[in-house]
Amino acid sequence: MTSLLPEGERLRLLDVATGTADQILTLMDAAPRITEAVGVDMSEGMLEKGREKIRARGRAEQVQLKTGDATAIPEPDAAYDVCTISFGIRNVENVVAGLSEMRRVLRPGGRALVLEFSQPTARWFRGLYFFYLRHILPVVGGWFSGDREAYRYLNVTIETFPSGDAFCALMRTAGFVNVRAIPLTLGIASIYLGDAAA
Numbered sequence: 001m002t003s004l005l006p007e008g009e010r011l012r013l014l015d016v017a018t019g020t021a022d023q024i025l026t027l028m029d030a031a032p033r034i035t036e037a038v039g040v041d042m043s044e045g046m047l048e049k050g051r052e053k054i055r056a057r058g059r060a061e062q063v064q065l066k067t068g069d070a071t072a073i074p075e076p077d078a079a080y081d082v083c084t085i086s087f088g089i090r091n092v093e094n095v096v097a098g099l100s101e102m103r104r105v106l107r108p109g110g111r112a113l114v115l116e117f118s119q120p121t122a123r124w125f126r127g128l129y130f131f132y133l134r135h136i137l138p139v140v141g142g143w144f145s146g147d148r149e150a151y152r153y154l155n156v157t158i159e160t161f162p163s164g165d166a167f168c169a170l171m172r173t174a175g176f177v178n179v180r181a182i183p184l185t186l187g188i189a190s191i192y193l194g195d196a197a198a
């Protein structure tokens, strides 16, 4: 993902639905150009674990975590160079409202990067993958976690969530330009990129 960051020597990053801040820490390690970061998540429990990780990694001066909803990000307009969300947008009830908030907090020319499960387009692989999601993952996941239903829910949300061009259309609706999808691992996940107009 670091090769997709916008230009600039000192970047301010906002990570939405940050969970325990893994995305922030990974990006900061890989891209020292990110000098400051804020993570927002609706779960204070996740953020508390994230704060422990941030302290352990010696990043407390650079990274702040805040409670907040993706559809009402508690940050000012145009304050960030890059805004990310990984495996979070699928959980946001109003996807366009969440994406519009990401655009609002970006400076002109800033960039949004969305990492999310997607649906493979190659038919041979799509069939195999959906069979795995519907019939194998819930059983194996259920053995380990004791919660087969959670894995059934995962398969339904992955199969019904907008993918590829359909997700790009939502990003354009939210006001992004230069939108594109970058499929990863035969399309089981994708990075969606969009810029705030300069």
Ligand SMILES: C[S@@+](CC[C@H](N)C(=O)[O-])C[C@H]1O[C@@H](n2cnc3c(N)ncnc32)[C@H](O)[C@@H]1O
Binding pocket: 016, 017, 018, 019, 020, 021, 022, 023, 040, 041, 042, 043, 046, 068, 069, 070, 071, 085, 086, 087, 088, 091, 092, 093
């Ligand atoms: C699957 S976790 C991903 C966490 C992290 N981004 C990662 O990749 O490790 C999804 C996260 O989204 C958060 N979340 C779900 N809906 C949200 C919303 N509307 N606003 C903010 N956070 C939300 C959850 O609390 C959870 O931490």
